[in-house]
Amino acid sequence: MRTLQFKLWLLMFLSSATLLAQKENIYSKNFKTDKNTTALLKLKGGTVKIESSPDENFYVEYNVVFDNYPKRKKKGIIEKIEIEAQMSDNHITLVDKSKIYFNARLNAMLGNLYKKDTSKVKNYNKKSKQDLIEEIKEIRTPVSFYEELIKNSSRYSAKEKEELINKFNSRKKRSYNKSFIIKIPTNIELTIDAKNTIIRLANNLENKLSVRLDGGKFIAKSLSNNSNVIKVKDALFLTENINGGEFALNNIKKGLIGSINNINLLAEFSNLEIGEVQQNNNFKGFSNDILIHNFSNNFNQFDLFLEYSKIHFFKLSHDYELNAIGYNTLVNIGNIIGKVAPQKSDKKEKFFVKERSGKGLFSGIMNFDLTHSFINIH
Amino acid sequence: MKHDIRTLFKGDSFPKRELPDSHRSEFLEKLQSSKKEKKYINISILYKYVALFIVLLSIGIIVTNPFSKENSLADTALEIQLKEIEKTYLENIDKEWQSFIVLTKDKKLIKRYENKLSELNDGYQEISNQYKIDKNNMIVIEALIENLKTRLQLLKDIQQHINLLNKEHENITI
Numbered sequence: 001m002r003t004l005q006f007k008l009w010l011l012m013f014l015s016s017a018t019l020l021a022q023k024e025n026i027y028s029k030n031f032k033t034d035k036n037t038t039a040l041l042k043l044k045g046g047t048v049k050i051e052s053s054p055d056e057n058f059y060v061e062y063n064v065v066f067d068n069y070p071k072r073k074k075k076g077i078i079e080k081i082e083i084e085a086q087m088s089d090n091h092i093t094l095v096d097k098s099k100i101y102f103n104a105r106l107n108a109m110l111g112n113l114y115k116k117d118t119s120k121v122k123n124y125n126k127k128s129k130q131d132l133i134e135e136i137k138e139i140r141t142p143v144s145f146y147e148e149l150i151k152n153s154s155r156y157s158a159k160e161k162e163e164l165i166n167k168f169n170s171r172k173k174r175s176y177n178k179s180f181i182i183k184i185p186t187n188i189e190l191t192i193d194a195k196n197t198i199i200r201l202a203n204n205l206e207n208k209l210s211v212r213l214d215g216g217k218f219i220a221k222s223l224s225n226n227s228n229v230i231k232v233k234d235a236l237f238l239t240e241n242i243n244g245g246e247f248a249l250n251n252i253k254k255g256l257i258g259s260i261n262n263i264n265l266l267a268e269f270s271n272l273e274i275g276e277v278q279q280n281n282n283f284k285g286f287s288n289d290i291l292i293h294n295f296s297n298n299f300n301q302f303d304l305f306l307e308y309s310k311i312h313f314f315k316l317s318h319d320y321e322l323n324a325i326g327y328n329t330l331v332n333i334g335n336i337i338g339k340v341a342p343q344k345s346d347k348k349e350k351f352f353v354k355e356r357s358g359k360g361l362f363s364g365i366m367n368f369d370l371t372h373s374f375i376n377i378h
Numbered sequence: 379m380k381h382d383i384r385t386l387f388k389g390d391s392f393p394k395r396e397l398p399d400s401h402r403s404e405f406l407e408k409l410q411s412s413k414k415e416k417k418y419i420n421i422s423i424l425y426k427y428v429a430l431f432i433v434l435l436s437i438g439i440i441v442t443n444p445f446s447k448e449n450s451l452a453d454t455a456l457e458i459q460l461k462e463i464e465k466t467y468l469e470n471i472d473k474e475w476q477s478f479i480v481l482t483k484d485k486k487l488i489k490r491y492e493n494k495l496s497e498l499n500d501g502y503q504e505i506s507n508q509y510k511i512d513k514n515n516m517i518v519i520e521a522l523i524e525n526l527k528t529r530l531q532l533l534k535d536i537q538q539h540i541n542l543l544n545k546e547h548e549n550i551t552i
Contacts, residue, residue: 234501251528269494269532286490287536308487308539330546340546372484372543 024074027062027083031092035187039092043194046098046180050190051202053183058092060085061181068174077176094182124378126314127293132275133258136238140200140219209245226262237272259296277302279364285309295320299364306369312376318361324352324368324375331375341370460519467526471495474533481540491536498529 031037033056041048053059062083066074082097127135150156150164184190184207191210192199199213201220208227211218217236228245237255244262249255252270261278267285276294283290284305292313295302299320304311324331325348329341341351348369356362368375398404475495479488502525509518 287532287539308536310539328543330543372487372540374543 022069023063023065024078025061025063026078026081027060027085029060029085031058031085031087032056033058033092033185033188034090037090037092037185037188038191039094039184039188040191040193041182042093042095043192043197043199044096044098045196046096046178047198047200048096048180048182048194049200049202050182050184050192050205052205053185056185057183058185058188059181059183060094061179061183063179064176065179066176069176070174074176081178083180092188096180124291124312124376126378127275129259129275129294132256132273132293133240136240136256136258139236139254139256140238204241295363297361297363301364302366304366304368304370306371306373308372309370310374310376311368311370312378314378316363318363319357319359320354320363320366321356322352322354322366322368323350324370325350326368326370326373327351329370329373329375331377333377456519457513460522463523464526467523467530471526471529471533474530474537478533478537481537487536491532494532495529498525501525 037058039058060083062081064077064081066077069077080098083094084097085092085094087093146168147165150161150168153161156164184205186206189208189210192212194211194213194216196215197213198217199211199219201209201223204222204224205220206224208225209223209230210228211230211232213232213235215234218230218232218238219236220239220242222241222243223230223239223245224241224243226244228247230245231248231250232252233250235252237249237252237257239256240258242257242260242263246264247266249265249267249270249272252267252272255267255270255272257272257274259276259278260274260281262280264282265284267283267288267290269287270285271289273291274293276296277292277299278296279298279300281299281301282303286307286309288306288309290306290309290311292311294314295316295318297318324341327341327346327348329351331340331352342349348371352368352375478491482488502522505518505521505525509522512518
C-alpha cells in the first residue's frame with residue numbers, strides 16, 4: 001500500500017515538474033552540406049553553442065525552457081526571438097535578429113566584469129597546464145547573471161557573497177533559459193561576426209574558423225586548424241587548447257589559455273595566462289601582462305615581440321636557449337635585476353643571452369625582441 | 379357639515395369628457411420621449427462628473443503621492459550624481475593624459491593610446507544613447523562608469539610602467 005502511495009506521489013511530482021519546466025522549440029532547421037559548403041553566422045547578444053554535427057548536415061536549433069514562467073509573459077519572450085537561416089550557392093547565412101539588446105548589454109558587461117578583481121596578473125604561482133584547464137572549466141560553467149555579478153563584485157566579502165548566492169538560489173524563481181545550438185559538419189568553413197555575444201565552441205573543432213567578436217565571452221574547448229583567424233575584443237577569452245591559426249586579442253581583461261601550439265598571436269592591452277607553450281609559437285604584443293606557466297619539453301622555437309609589456313615565466317626544468325634583443329628593457333630573475341637593455345638608444349641590441357648547457361634534454365630556443373618591457377623569470 | 383362620501387360624486391357636478399382615440403398612443407409617445415431625454419441628460423452629467431473626478435484624483439495623486447515625488451527626485455539625483463561622476467572622471471582622464479604626454483617622448487606610443495582612448499570614447503557615446511532611452515537601468519549606468527574607469531586605468535598603468543622602467547634604470551646607473 002505504501003509502495004502504491006509512494007508511486008502516486010512520484011507520478012504527481014514528475015507530472016507537476018513537467019508542467020513547471022516547459023520546453024518550447026522556437027526555431028529548427030537543417031541544411032545538407034558538402035566539403036565546399038561555407039557558413040556565416042551574424043550574431044548580436046545572446047549565447048550560442050557551436051558543436052560538431054553527428055552527420056553531414058548543418059543544424060540550427062533554438063529552444064527556450066520556461067520554469068514557473070507565466071503564460072502571458074512567455075509570448076513576449078518568444079516573439080522577441082527571430083532567427084533567419086537560408087542557403088544559396090552552397091553558402092549558409094544565419095542572422096540572429098532577435099530583439100534582445102538587454103542581453104547584449106549584459107554580455108558586454110560580463111566581458112568586462114573580470115577586470116574589477118583580476119585586471120592585472122599579480123600572483124605568480126606556477127600552475128600546471130591541467131590546473132589552468134580546471135580553472136577554465138570552473139569559469140566557463142554557466143551560472144546565473146546574478147551569481148556571476150556577485151562573485152566578481154568587489155563590494156562583498158567571501159562570506160557575504162556565499163550568503164547572497166545561497167539566498168538567491170533558494171528562492172523559487174520564474175525563469176527561462178534560451179538554448180541556441182548550431183551543429184556544424186567537420187568539413188565546412190565557418191565565419192562568425194558577433195557583438196556582445198557569448199560564443200561557446202564545444203568539442204575539438206577542426207573546422208576552418210574566422211571569428212570576430214566585440215564584447216562578451218569567447219569560450220572554446222579546443223581549436224585545431226592552421227587557417228583559423230580569431231579576432232576578439234573587449235571580452236573574456238577562455239580556451240583549453242589552441243593548435244594552429246592566427247589570433248588577435250584586444251583589451252582582454254582575463255584571458256586563460258591551456259596550451260598553444262603553432263600559433264601566431266597578436267595581443268594589445270590584455271592580460272593573458274598560458275598553461276603551456278608548445279611547439280613553434282610566435283607572439284607579438286603591445287601593453288600586455290603575460291604569464292606563461294610552462295614550456296613543453298620540445299617547444300622547439302618561441303618568438304616573442306613585445307612593446308611596453310611584462311612577460312613572466314617560470315624557470316624551465318629542461319635545457320633551453322634564450323636570446324633577447326631590444327632596448328629599454330629589464331630582466332628580473334627571482335626579483336633581482338639581472339640584465340638591462342640600453343635605455344635611451346633606439347637601436348636594438350642583444351642584451352640577454354642564456355646559452356644552452358648541453359646537459360639533458362634540450363627543449364628549444366626562445367627569441368625575444370623587447371622594447372620598454374620587463375622579463376620576469378620566477 | 380357631515381357628508382357621506384359615497385354620495386358625494388353621485389350628482390352631475392363632476393364634468394364628463396370623452397377621451398380621444400389617440401389618447402393612449404399619444405400618452406405613450408410623450409412618456410417615451412420624456413424618458414429618453416431624461417436618461418440622456420443624466421448619463422451625460424454622470425460622465426462629466428466621473429471625468430472630472432478622475433482628473434482631480436489623478437492630479438491629487440501626482441501632486442500629493444510621496445512615492446512619486448521621491449522617485450522623480452531620486453531620478454534627478456541619480457542623473458546629477460552621474461554627471462558629477464562623469465565630470466570627475468573626464469577631468470582625471472585629461473589630467474592623466476597631460477602627464478602621460480609629458481612623461482613620454484614616444485610619439486608612436488602616444489598615437490596608440492590616443493586611438494585606444496578614442497575607440498573607448500566611441501563606445502561611451504553608444505552606451506550614452508542607450509542611457510537616454512533607459513535612465514534607470516543600473517547596468518547601463520555601470521557600463522558608462524566602467525568605460526570611464528578603463529580609460530583612466532589604461533593611462534595610469536602605462537605611466538606606472540614607464541616610471542618603473544625609469545626608476546629601475548636610475549637605480550642601476552647609481
